Amino acid sequence: MNDHRIVLMGCAQSAGAAIQELQDRGQPLPDYVEWVRLPCGSSLDELHILRAFESGADRVMVLACYDGACRSVNGNRWAEKRVEAARAILEEVGIPGWRLAFQQVAPTMAADVLQWIADFEAAQPPAQDAPDQGAENEA
Numbered sequence: 001m002n003d004h005r006i007v008l009m010g011c012a013q014s015a016g017a018a019i020q021e022l023q024d025r026g027q028p029l030p031d032y033v034e035w036v037r038l039p040c041g042s043s044l045d046e047l048h049i050l051r052a053f054e055s056g057a058d059r060v061m062v063l064a065c066y067d068g069a070c071r072s073v074n075g076n077r078w079a080e081k082r083v084e085a086a087r088a089i090l091e092e093v094g095i096p097g098w099r100l101a102f103q104q105v106a107p108t109m110a111a112d113v114l115q116w117i118a119d120f121e122a123a124q125p126p127a128q129d130a131p132d133q134g135a136e137n138e139a
Helices: 015-024 046-054 075-092 110-122 134-138
Strands: 006-011 033-038 059-064 100-104
Touching: 006 015, 006 046, 006 075, 006 110, 015 033, 015 059, 015 110, 033 046, 046 059, 046 075, 059 075, 059 110, 075 100, 100 110
Parallel strands: 006 033, 006 059, 059 100
Antiparallel strands: none
């Protein structure tokens, strides 16, 4: 059983197509992953991310088109900027920024999406975010 709830948000044109390909192949997203389809990466707002954490997500991953492949021209860049802004807010309130990820994706990258999810789920906090275990041994 997985302890992590991951919210996966992404552009319908790129990430949505990759996820649909997974479903068509009989490979659904893991049970601990909630998919939130956005019309475009540019429609992502920092509040989408913050609300995902507020509703109990342990981690959030945002998927947007590659540079030059976005139908809205710069939607992927707006999404990445909003992820960075949300990361700063999360860190300000004590939520480690590594729990928020951004990836560029193409519609043909279904297998990559599954691997990114597995890697993100298995990720451990960087050393500076991990609880101080040395303090226990000093007493």
